[in-house]
Amino acid sequence: ETGVTQTPRHLVMGMTNKKSLKCEQHLGHNAMYWYKQSAKKPLELMFVYSLEERVENNSVPSRFSPECPNSSHLFLHLHTLQPEDSALYLCASSRDVAGGINEQFFGPGTRLTVL
Amino acid sequence: QKEVEQNSGPLSVPEGAIASLNCTYSDRGSQSFFWYRQYSGKSPELIMSIYSNGDKEDGRFTAQLNKASQYVSLLIRDSQPSDSATYLCAGHYGGATNKLIFGTGTLLAVQP
Numbered sequence: 079e080t081g082v083t084q085t086p087r088h089l090v091m092g093m094t095n096k097k098s099l100k101c102e103q104h105l106g107h108n109a110m111y112w113y114k115q116s117a118k119k120p121l122e123l124m125f126v127y128s129l130e131e132r133v134e135n136n137s138v139p140s141r142f143s144p145e146c147p148n149s150s151h152l153f154l155h156l157h158t159l160q161p162e163d164s165a166l167y168l169c170a171s172s173r174d175v176a177g178g179i180n181e182q183f184f185g186p187g188t189r190l191t192v193l
Numbered sequence: 194q195k196e197v198e199q200n201s202g203p204l205s206v207p208e209g210a211i212a213s214l215n216c217t218y219s220d221r222g223s224q225s226f227f228w229y230r231q232y233s234g235k236s237p238e239l240i241m242s243i244y245s246n247g248d249k250e251d252g253r254f255t256a257q258l259n260k261a262s263q264y265v266s267l268l269i270r271d272s273q274p275s276d277s278a279t280y281l282c283a284g285h286y287g288g289a290t291n292k293l294i295f296g297t298g299t300l301l302a303v304q305p
Binding site: 179 | 227238239288294
């Protein structure tokens with residue numbers, strides 16, 4: 079595997095389900111990000127992790143719960159979602175979060191549909 | 194409120210022409226900018242980064258940054274149908290979280 083991978087690629091869930099999205103980066107980076115991309119809207123940053131520590135929580139509802147067990151893996155746990163949460167969820171990684179410009183590289187995304 | 198603005202398009206150009214994509218930003222504190230290409234149904238792919246005023250060239254792509262006027266542009270020379278995609282402009286605002294602010298993207302359609 080190379081770059082940033084995400085599973086599953088597609089997910090359909092009911093509002094009462096609990097599911098998790100997984101991201102893994104194979105770039106040796108120290109920072110990982112979750113973004114939400116909805117139609118006609120800019121990418122929205124949700125969470126930022128640096129060396130497994132959460133450094134940004136962009137006013138995201140508690141029904142989204144991130145987890146970063148190590149610098150290569152990032153999860154997004156989902157529970158009691160709403161139909162408006164249907165979107166493309168993108169994971170990204172960068173070398174670091176500080177100390178200069180750190181380019182972000184995206185995974186393929188998980189297309190989530192909430193029924 | 195930090196914002197990055199892009200014309201949503203579509204911008205239609207004939208094959209072989211120069212495509213010019215523009216982006217303006219509201220916060221003079223932004224240090225650097227990135228252009229991502231996103232094909233329909235795919236994730237964004239980084240194609241250019243620009244950190245200082247002036248032009249930066251990479252193959253058929255040229256990024257231009259003018260901090261005084263607060264605009265960024267991407268020129269694609271010899272446009273190909275395979276360049277048809279949405280182009281996202283993102284501004285980097287530094288700080289402790291490497292935060293990027295994205296525009297909504299410009300859809301480019303290259304006509305064969």
